[in-house]
Amino acid sequence: MSYTDxxxxxxxxxxxxxxxxxxxVCYPDLLLTKGAYQLKLEPPFIPGMEVAGVVAAAPEGSGWSVGDRVSASSGIAGYAEQVAVPAASVSASPPELDDAEAVSLLVNYNTMYFAYARRAALQPGETVLVLGSAGGVGTAAIQIAKAMGARVIAAVNRESAVDFVSSLGPDAVIPxxxxxxxxxxxxxxxxxxxVVVDPVGGAPFDDAVRTMATDGRLLVIGFAAGGIPTIKVNRLLLRNVGILGVGYGEYIRRHPETVxxxxxxxAALVAGGMKPPAPVRFPLAEASAALQLLDDGGVFGKLVLEP
Structure with missing residues (x-):
């Protein structure tokens, strides 16, 4: 990766x-740069699926004006000083958050709100188990579940992450x-x-199924551990539980009104007091180092690049 005009x-x-x-900076960006994502791009290309900033130009009738504070899922090309995105992909940045905090909401928080509200139909008082709780998805999963009135148990793989995860307000933290x-x-x-939130895959999956109550739902978010688990479906039948896929990007391509x-x-949860933890900030020129830190598992919460 190079920083250039x-x-x-x-x-x-x-x-x-x-x-x-x-x-x-999100995990799909990392996979894309490795050629390991579902979308394959030939270099050179500009990665970056999430941006926040101000409108520099907008078409008539778009509802946006120059100077508006906005956030957008850009797909690619976000690691830049300026980006062009479809008007339908743009939303107002919450006034309670700065740009780095607002961009933190996009992939991870959007995915988890969709996962809870549309896929799992999470109800107040239910209990949620979050795997990979120190990462970007895990952070969003804890905070949104708490804001929606659920009880949260956070599973932590990295001992060094216990204090960070505890600061997010789960009801219990379990190594x-x-x-x-x-x-x-x-x-x-x-x-x-x-409800189980699993952005990890790999070995914890089987044990996670065993933790589920009757009518439990396991949300498959991703496979950060690298291994894609399998399951014998008789286990689902005998336990009366379900496994639900969460592919937010594909869903909104088919149902754009979901955005x-x-x-x-x-926005309602943020107005009610939910706020992402302070992001880890890197200069745009050091995007390669930021991605390497993500790949090394050295990030708690969200990575953000600032031009």
Whole structure:
């Protein structure tokens, strides 16, 4: 990856041009740069799926004006000083948050709000188990579940992350050591959890199924551990539990109206006091180092690039 000059942005007729003040760094960006993502791009290309900043230009009738503070899922090209995105992908940045905090909401918080509200139909008073709780998805999963009135158990793989995860306000923090699944069941007085959030995959998946209560739902968010688990479906039948896929990007391609539902729901939670933890900030020129830190597992919460 190199930091270099590129031609000025030339927007399509339906695109809004944004002066980028913060670009989010997410796990799909890392996979994309490795050629390991579902979308394959031939270099050279500019990665970056999340941006926040101010409108520099907007088409008539778009509803946006120069100077508006906005956030957008850009797909690619967000690691830049300026980006052009479809007007339908743009939303107002919450006034309670700065640009780096606002961009933190995009991929991870949008995905988890969609996962809870649309896929799992999470109800107040239910119990949620979050795997990978120190990462960007895990952070969002804890905070949104708490804001929606759920009880949260956070499973922690990295001992160094315990203090950070505890600061997010879960009701219990359980290390992913031998016997952790039984510890989860003990924390629920043997009942089990109603929802499992799994952005990790790999070995913890089987144990996570064992923690589920009757009518439990396991949300498959991703496979950060690298391994894609399998399951014998008779286990689902006997336990009366379900496994639900969460592919937010694909869902909104088919149902674009969902973007407004998610943005409105998140804005209400932010207005009610939910705020992402302080992001880890890097200069845009050091995007390569930021991605390496993410790859090395050295990030708690969200990475953000600032031009």
């Amino acid at each position: 590129v031609p000025d942005v030339t927007p399509a007729p339906d695109q809004v041009v944004i002066d980028v003040r913060a670009a989010g 992913l050591t031998e016997g952790w699944a039984q510890a989860v069941r003990d924390a629920t007085e043997g009942r089990g959890v109603d 407004d539902m998610v943005a409105t729901g998140l």
